[in-house]
Amino acid sequence: MKQLIAVTGATGFIGQAxxxxxxxxNYSVRILVRDPRKASAPGLCGAExxxxxxADTASLDRLVGDADAVIHCAGSVRGATQAQFDRVNVxxxxxxxxxxxTSAARPGLLSISSLAAREPxxxxxxxxKRRAEQLLQNEGGEIAxxxxxxxxxxxxxxxxxxxxxxxxxxxxxLTPGLPNARFSMLHVxxxxxxVVAWLGSDTVTEGLFAIDDGxxxxxxxxxxxxxxxxxxxxxxxxxxxxxxxxxxxxxxxxRIGATLGTSxxxxxxxxxxxxxxxxxxxxxxxxxxxxxxxxxxxxxxxxTTPNWxxxxxxINGAE
Numbered sequence: 001m002k003q004l005i006a007v008t009g010a011t012g013f014i015g016q017a018x019x020x021x022x023x024x025x026n027y028s029v030r031i032l033v034r035d036p037r038k039a040s041a042p043g044l045c046g047a048e049x050x051x052x053x054x055a056d057t058a059s060l061d062r063l064v065g066d067a068d069a070v071i072h073c074a075g076s077v078r079g080a081t082q083a084q085f086d087r088v089n090v091x092x093x094x095x096x097x098x099x100x101x102t103s104a105a106r107p108g109l110l111s112i113s114s115l116a117a118r119e120p121x122x123x124x125x126x127x128x129k130r131r132a133e134q135l136l137q138n139e140g141g142e143i144a145x146x147x148x149x150x151x152x153x154x155x156x157x158x159x160x161x162x163x164x165x166x167x168x169x170x171x172x173x174l175t176p177g178l179p180n181a182r183f184s185m186l187h188v189x190x191x192x193x194x195v196v197a198w199l200g201s202d203t204v205t206e207g208l209f210a211i212d213d214g215x216x217x218x219x220x221x222x223x224x225x226x227x228x229x230x231x232x233x234x235x236x237x238x239x240x241x242x243x244x245x246x247x248x249x250x251x252x253x254x255r256i257g258a259t260l261g262t263s264x265x266x267x268x269x270x271x272x273x274x275x276x277x278x279x280x281x282x283x284x285x286x287x288x289x290x291x292x293x294x295x296x297x298x299x300x301x302x303x304t305t306p307n308w309x310x311x312x313x314x315i316n317g318a319e
Contacts, residue, residue, distance in 0.1 A: 018073065
């Protein structure tokens with residue numbers, strides 16, 4: 001019998017990639033969606049749909065039901081207040097835990113967190129992700145659970161990182177913080193393969209694990225600029241953006257968001273994240289528990305990323 005995997009956050013780019021990998025490997029996939037129209041994405045074709053959201057107890061019970069495992073990807077990355085982030089990231093995790101505990105099947109849980117949770121003092125988002133982790137660590141005693149902390153995840157069509165790479169392809173890299181700040185990265189296909197490896201493991205190792213693309217000590221902006229420059233056959237100048245260029249719109253976004261309840265991406269708190277000097281991690285602890293190795297370094301990931309000047313067809317002929 002095929003394993004049934006329940007997935008939250010399936011319509012996000014990470015969730016879609018994970019579902020696509022699971023379906024391609026003949027898992028049965030059940031997804032939670034607010035708007036069924038969003039479930040028409042190619043990566044979700046063939047998934048069973050449960051209509052509802054992370055705050056709806058009844059829909060979560062239907063989602064978890066007889067599932068063999070739950071992949072919790074749902075999360076908010078935009079907002080102007082702590083409450084906006086906590087409503088999804090913390091309360092949503094609490095609701096998932098409760099649904100699993102009341103399920104007769106008692107499935108295992110893989111929660112996709114963020115490396116930002118390592119520095120919760122930096123932003124509302126980072127605080128909410130750390131609170132969600134602590135919630136699972138403190139209340140997940142009856143559940144077989146694992147937490148993954150990926151760094152910056154990129155993919156084909158990425159709306160956040162793609163503009164940065166496009167600007168680099170034109171010869172300029174404007175960095176939000178110090179150009180020599182170091183950070184790890186991860187292609188979404190490697191995150192998906194880590195999920196598949198976790199599902200295929202004989203036992204669930206409870207714990208919190210960072211994963212990255214295997215680049216020792218990560219990257220800095222000069223190294224990323226060199227990679228992009230080599231792909232595009234041009235020199236890339238790396239310059240730190242003037243503080244006011246980002247501070248002013250971030251401040252405006254924050255005030256509008258707090259007043260009108262909108263959910264901006266760029267805020268002063270987000271800038272503190274972006275300007276942090278060390279977002280480096282490695283796979284050592286995860287690989288001691290799970291048979292998994294990342295396959296895609298940044299140069300290869302960019303080569304197969306459409307919609308920017310350095311794109312070339314994938315080696316295997318498929319996007």
